Amino acid sequence: MNAASKFTGFTLGLAAVFGIALAVGATLGPQPSESTHDSKGHEAMGESDELPAGLMASENGYTLRLDTPQTTAAANVPLRFRILNRDGAPVTSYVRSHDKDLHLIVVRRDMAAFQHVHPVLDQAGTWSVPLNLTRAGDYRVFADFTPDGGKNLTLGADLRVAGNYDVQALPVPAPTAQVGEYTVTLNGAVTPGQASKVVLAVSRNGKPVTDLQPYLGAYGHLVALRAADLAYLHVHPEGSPGDGVTPAGPGITFYVDAPSAGDYRLFLDFQHEGVVRTAEFTLSVAGSAPVPAAEPAGHGH
Secondary structure (H helix, E strand, O other), X not given: OHHHXXXXXXXXXXXXXXXXXXXXXXXXXXXXOHHHHHHHHHHHHOOOOOOOEOOOXXXXXXXXXXXXXXXXXXXEEEEEEEEEOOOOOEOOOEOOEOOEOEEEEEEEOOOOOEEEEOOEEOOOOEEEEEEEEOOOEEEEEEEEEOEOOOOOEEEEEEEEEEOOOOOOOOOOOXXXXXXXXXXXXXXXXXXXXXXXXXXXXXXXXXXEOOOOEOEOOEOXXXXXXXXXXXXXXXXXXXXXXXXXXXXXXXXXXEEEEOOOOEEEEEEEEEEEOOEEEEEEEEEEEOOOOEOOOOOOOOOOO
């Protein structure tokens, strides 16, 4: 009510009218909420009401703040950022997840450029990492972390890279991706609104790879983004290296939570012979339709 003293009499009159309207509404009883309507519609479509991660820069009292939200295209661009708490102070204590305190995903809006890096935290609470930003355009920066005493969050912020923007169309869905000598094959069925099992099988020159090396606490790390808005999906690997039951390839099993039908871009990081490689897929999710199936190269039954 402090702000009311700054308004004119006309504004006060309007406020009174709106107050009467609200009182009448309360007397008549609550109206059907928009969220209730949407929930029924999404349930019928097999979709989730929960807002996907990465769409907001602030959530649950935490904020992702880029020190420099724009830069110029170059091969080695230093990125500095902070995670601020609700008091505006930098967060300095984190819970380690998948071998790191924070995972940083940087992807161009057309998803033609992707990086998964792990910045360094200084004592003042500032993270820093060099990025390869030779390809100009608008980027989305995702910080995936768990603050000490809090729950896991993925916050997103925009980064503009000046230069000649060579925008690319989204690649068509395909069951295989080639990374040098390696072929990665995707098999599974993805249903919106529920955890769906997919298996990515790695082969090299037609032979199954059975000696994958652990990377970030698993035999592979998968990032999935919704093409329409770059919503960040939480993807969980099955098993872990050294548990006595999870094989070191050729298949890596994940559970993907797709919040809706539509196109998604999948980025699989896997390590073999000391080198981390990234396989990229476009996945089209429509109802409970299965992913295009293909037999992993060199994999026999």
